[in-house]
Amino acid sequence: MKDKVVILTYGGTGREIGEIASEQYTVIGFLDDVKHCKEILGKLEEMSNFDEEVKFISGLGSYRSMKLRRRKLEEMELNSFINLISLDAKIYKTATLGQGVVVFPQTIISVNSIIGDHVFIYHNCVISHDVIVKNYSMISNSVCVSGGVKIGENCYIGAGSTILEGVSIGDNCIIAAGATVLNDVEENKIYISNYEIKENKYNL
Numbered sequence: 001m002k003d004k005v006v007i008l009t010y011g012g013t014g015r016e017i018g019e020i021a022s023e024q025y026t027v028i029g030f031l032d033d034v035k036h037c038k039e040i041l042g043k044l045e046e047m048s049n050f051d052e053e054v055k056f057i058s059g060l061g062s063y064r065s066m067k068l069r070r071r072k073l074e075e076m077e078l079n080s081f082i083n084l085i086s087l088d089a090k091i092y093k094t095a096t097l098g099q100g101v102v103v104f105p106q107t108i109i110s111v112n113s114i115i116g117d118h119v120f121i122y123h124n125c126v127i128s129h130d131v132i133v134k135n136y137s138m139i140s141n142s143v144c145v146s147g148g149v150k151i152g153e154n155c156y157i158g159a160g161s162t163i164l165e166g167v168s169i170g171d172n173c174i175i176a177a178g179a180t181v182l183n184d185v186e187e188n189k190i191y192i193s194n195y196e197i198k199e200n201k202y203n204l
Contacts, residue, residue, distance in 0.1 A: 002026040004054045005082070008044060010035045013120075014059025017102060020086050021057055028054070044072065047080060055082045058100055061120055061138055066154050066172070070136045073100070073118050081118070098135065116153070128165075140177070152187060174200055 005025040007018045010032040018027050029041040042049070047056060058081060060069045081100035085091060088105035095109045098117035106124040109115065113127050116135035121127065125139055128147040133139065137155040146165040151157065155169055158177035169175070170187030185191050188200045 004028050005057055006031060006041065006047075006050065006054055007057050007059050008032075008047075009059040010037070010040055011059065011061075013061040016104070017057055017059045017084060020102075020104065021084055023087055024084075030059075044076075047076060056080050057082060057084050057102065058118060066136070066138075066156060070118075070154055073136065078117060104141075110147075122159075134171070172200060 007030045010030040031044050032040050033043050083101045085103045086105040089103045090108045092111045094111045095113045097115045100118040102120045104123045109127040110129045113131040115133050118136050120138045122141045124142045126144045130148045133151045134153040139157045140159040142160045144162045148166045149163050150168040152171035155173045157175045161175050161179045163181040169185045172188045174190045176192045182194045190200045
């Protein structure tokens with residue numbers, strides 16, 4: 001019998017995660033504070049109403065509300081969350097994953113990389129050797145993170161972007177979709193190109 005899981009939120013990311021999880025677990029439903037449909041079992045605050053055998057997978061994710069996402073997750077018991085690794089992902093044996101990590105299909109996490117708690121790595125990403133991704137960060141679809149890169153906490157790495165070898169990205173940064181990051185990025189920045197870096201005014 002498959003283990004039972006509940007997915008947090010019924011948005012696009014949550015439904016994608018539910019589909020991936022169904023290959024390995026019995027998804028009994030979703031928790032969501034806003035949406036209402038038959039698949040939703042209650043609100044996020046009702047996590048404690050479930051038996052201990054039921055585990056949770058977070059589907060909270062939006063670059064416009066990273067601070068809110070982090071705050072909600074910090075209010076929840078970390079040990080309640082399991083990692084969800086797609087059966088179509090490749091995780092090298094020497095890679096280290098935190099708690100509540102979600103890795104989507106066709107993604108590779110290479111040797112000696114360290115992935116923090118509640119990190120999402122979406123479809124078709126390459127996380128090369130010796131990369132560090134700190135807690136609560138999200139890496140969108142088709143991102144290439146080269147060897148030795150360090151990504152801070154609460155960062156959003158946009159779809160199709162490339163981060164070159166050895167680059168460090170500070171906390172609370174957004175990397176624009178399709179960008180190529182050539183140099184280090186200070187915390188609280190939006191990186192559009194090497195010639196256009198803005199203050200991050202989103203709710204991070």
